[in-house]
Amino acid sequence: MLAHITLLDTQPALAASVFLLTLAYEDGATLLAATLATAGKLDARLGFASAFLGIWAGDMGLYFAGTKIGGRFQQSAWLRRFVSSESLMKAQAWFARRGTLAIILSRFVPGSRLPLYVAAGALKLPVRLFGSVTGICSVVWVGAIFAALRLAPVAQFGARKSLGIFAGVLLVCPWLAAKAIRFGLPRVRVFWKTYRRWEFWPAWLFYPPVALMCGWLSLKYRGLALPTIANPSFRNGGIVRESKSEILQALMSGAPEFVSDGYLLSAGPLSERMRVLRHLREEHAIPYSLVLKPNVGQRGAGFKLIACESDAKSYLGRVQADCIVQRYVRDEKEVGVFYYRTPGELHGEIFAVTEKVFPSIIGDGKSTFEELLQKDVRASLIAQTYVRRFPELHGKILKAGERLRLVEAGNHCQGCIFRDGSHLISTQLRDRIDEISRRIPGFFIGRYDIRYANDADLLRGENFKIIELNGAASEATNIYDERNSLLSAYCTLYQQWDLMYRIGRANRDRGHRPASVLAVLRDARLYAEMAQSYPVAD
Missing domain, CATH: 3.30.470.20 (ATP-grasp fold, B domain)
Structure with a gap:
């Protein structure tokens, strides 16, 4: 009974240790939490939460540090002598186009997160986008490590095969994260916007x-x-x-x-x-x-x-x-x-x-039909209705100035x-x-x-x-x-x-x-x- 009470008392301390350790060594802290959970020393839900929150808090900390650096850069005439406004605008444009993918890949490339996340803040990548992407990536990463240690049949297959399973899981992680970002975020965003506007509520609601x-x-x-x-x-x-x-x-x-x-x-x-x-x-x-x-x-x-x-x-x-x-x-x-x-x-x-x-949309000569729908605040909420109506326009780029009545x-x-x-x-x-x-x-x-x-x-x-x-x-x-x-x-x-x-x-x-x-x-x-x-x- 005393041992059980002692184990309960150590749970918050272990979770706090995992949380703090993520700030120094994310992967080691996550592996520790997963090992403790597998061994029954730490509640799996508590261990998962502490590892995830520690990683995500660290990511957001780097981002906000970048925003401070970016603000000081704009105020410093000495720094602006080494980096031109044109170079800064090019960097911001690159982040707008490829920043999301870069953040996803950085989760699986050691040493890349610190400079990239600071740059994301400095170059004003939207905080909601950054937080959503890093949050999903962190969930996928922590979940993969926990799953690998929980499900890997070490006793039956030996360490070599278990390591192969673990490596396989890690290889799949970037794909899972990319899919989650590509298909999950737009749907969550549309779901939220739709249910904020009652005119689009389904009949049953x-x-x-x-x-x-x-x-x-x-x-x-x-x-x-x-x-x-x-x-x-x-x-x-x-x-x-x-x-x-x-x-x-x-x-x-x-x-x-x-x-x-x-x-x-x-x-x-x-x-x-x-x-x-x-x-x-x-x-x-x-x-x-x-x-x-x-x-x-x-x-x-x-x-x-x-x-x-x-x-x-x-x-x-x-x-x-x-x-x-x-x-x-x-x-x-x-x-x-x-x-x-x-x-x-x-x-x-x-x-x-x-x-x-x-309603209608107007082509810009660059965006596909689907992308034009997503750019329109209202059309994006019922984009699937329009996509079903115009199957022949799937993936098609509308000419600049071309108007399409929806x-x-x-x-x-x-x-x-x-x-x-x-x-x-x-x-x-x-x-x-x-x-x-x-x-x-x-x-x-x-x-x-x-x-x-x-x-x-x-x-x-x-x-x-x-x-x-x-x-x-x-x-x-x-x-x-x-x-x-x-x-x-x-x-x-x-x-x-x-x-x-x-x-x-x-x-x-x-x-x-x-x-x-x-x-x-x-x-x-x-x-x-x-x-x-x-x-x-x-």
């Missing part, structure tokens, strides 16, 4: 509070499925599996001058679909480029801008479901106008307007930027949207996606084209303006869903029956299966 809101509103208005009759003429009120072609036809019948016309292209043999496509193009004078999208879809899924017949053939060969062929509106501006009207009232209101910005579909999850568009709400626009909405039987709440040429026309309620109308599943997407707080977004969504349930209750009082929850879930499952075949949206 963002929507639970909305589900709780709907639960409360279900009790308040006495009906869980009331949103399914918010728009009685839409399947499930527009929650899921509503027909875009039927909605478009209703719009075209009521306000053809304000609608980008679209027509149903039913499922069937590819040759027959191509024949029907040619007929529709000829009959309605629809030129290329045109839009093809699934008749049942959400969040821009499957949206494609088709430039020629071969593109159409490729698309229809993949998407077997019913599709819509629609005239492409070339106007650069787009908004989402969220409208509502309570059943029984003569006029409705605009709840919110979202201004949509289509998204065509006006959906946030596809990479479009949303801004609050309250400044675009006017009495004329409200009256025009209300006039169009009242011509659609059984429609009371939803979002119009509209393209137009200039703000003045939109404010007058003129010269715009509706490209889509979404029902009860649509959102007041102005919440995704990065200037909005998470709390304000949830407050807006609560108001929106309160309207949805209130309108659903009014329609129930007028004799409409909500869909069953099971039926809605079944439709959601069928849609999810169908969407698996949809291509990446433009």
